Amino acid sequence: AQSVTQLGSHVSVSEGALVLLRCNYSSSVPPYLFWYVQYPNQGLQLLLKYTTGATLVKGINGFEAEFKKSETSFHLTKPSAHMSDAAEYFCAVTSYSSNTGKLIFGQGTTLQVKP
Amino acid sequence: DAGVIQSPRHEVTEMGQEVTLRCKPISGHNSLFWYRQTMMRGLELLIYFNNNVPIDDSGMPEDRFSAKMPNASFSTLKIQPSEPRDSAVYFCASSSDLGAKNIQYFGAGTRLSVL
Numbered sequence: 001a002q003s004v005t006q007l008g009s010h011v012s013v014s015e016g017a018l019v020l021l022r023c024n025y026s027s028s029v030p031p032y033l034f035w036y037v038q039y040p041n042q043g044l045q046l047l048l049k050y051t052t053g054a055t056l057v058k059g060i061n062g063f064e065a066e067f068k069k070s071e072t073s074f075h076l077t078k079p080s081a082h083m084s085d086a087a088e089y090f091c092a093v094t095s096y097s098s099n100t101g102k103l104i105f106g107q108g109t110t111l112q113v114k115p
Numbered sequence: 116d117a118g119v120i121q122s123p124r125h126e127v128t129e130m131g132q133e134v135t136l137r138c139k140p141i142s143g144h145n146s147l148f149w150y151r152q153t154m155m156r157g158l159e160l161l162i163y164f165n166n167n168v169p170i171d172d173s174g175m176p177e178d179r180f181s182a183k184m185p186n187a188s189f190s191t192l193k194i195q196p197s198e199p200r201d202s203a204v205y206f207c208a209s210s211s212d213l214g215a216k217n218i219q220y221f222g223a224g225t226r227l228s229v230l
Contacts (some may be wrong), residue, residue, distance in 0.1 A: 036221075043119070043206055043221030090158065102171070103219065105158040 002027045002093050005100060006106035010057070014114050019063075019078040021109050024093035026072065033074040034092040034103065035065055050074065086113045116143070120221035121207050127228045133195040136225045139188055140209030148219060149182055150206040158206075164190065165212075197229045207225050 007022040025031055032051045036044040048059025055067040061084075065076045074091060088110050092103040120139040128134055140147050148163040162172040167184045175182070179198070184190040193199055204226050208219040 041223070043208075043223045045221065046218050049218070102163070104161060107157045 002031065002075045002091050002095065002104045002105035004091050004104055006091050008109055009107065010110045010112065012112040012114060013038045013081045016080050017084055019081045019085065019111065020112065021076040021089050021091075023065075023076065023106060024072050025074060025091070026068050027032060027093060028044050028094060029095045031093045031095055033065075034058065034094075035063070035066045035074075036092060036105075038088045038090065038108075040087070047076070047089075052069045080095070081111075083111075083115065084114050085109055119207055119209050119220055121205075121222035121225050123225060124223065125226045125228075127230065128197055129230050130198055131196045132229075134197045134201075134227060134229075136192040136194075136205050136207075136227070137201070138190045138192070138207030138222060140190070140207070141189035141220055144211050144220075145187065145192050145219055146212055146217070147184060148208040148210075149190070150208065150221075152204045152206060152224070154204075161192070183220045190207065194227075197227075199229045202229050 003026045005024045013019055034049045036046040037047050038044045047063050048057045048065055050057045050067045058064045063078045065074050067074050088108045090108050091106040094103050122137045141170045146165050149161040151159050151161055159174055163170055163181045164184045180194055181205050182192045204224045208221045208222045210217040210219045
């Protein structure tokens, strides 16, 4: 069975500060990992994904995440927060062996950016 | 390109009434997913289809829920009779195929309130 834990349901940073959103996963097989973002009253959109290869993955809007197998983590970072980054962020996992693409989502982290 | 289109965006109904949510996937996509989002349970996968055929409906909460995909460009999720605990945001997502690497594209969701 697979699961995702996002540490911290709410994160608040100042504009220009580092953004760090934490995600830990559990999987008995090599995982594929995703970060999605949800802006108010919108659906989820993909920020980035890790499947195989390079463990540091770059996504849209300056976000990146690093897959660390030893720590079972896939934390999302951005060097400098912008007001437009305020949204809810979801980490999700599936497995390379999945022929369905069934995603297991974390509970989400709401990012607040203060001026 | 038009994304995944869901209708209605908001639905308010009374307990016991039938509710039908609609989804038009991205043209050319052959996999479709229905999710439910609540504060208590987060994002839950209800059912998914591949080539218009339901593959896994194990997430459907109970017999009051049913989903159909009569053709490649349309799907419905029906709740009959509706109950207040069904109040949630329902998302539809589509992808170009099943498989772990295929990105799911989400619609804007239908916010359902059952009074």
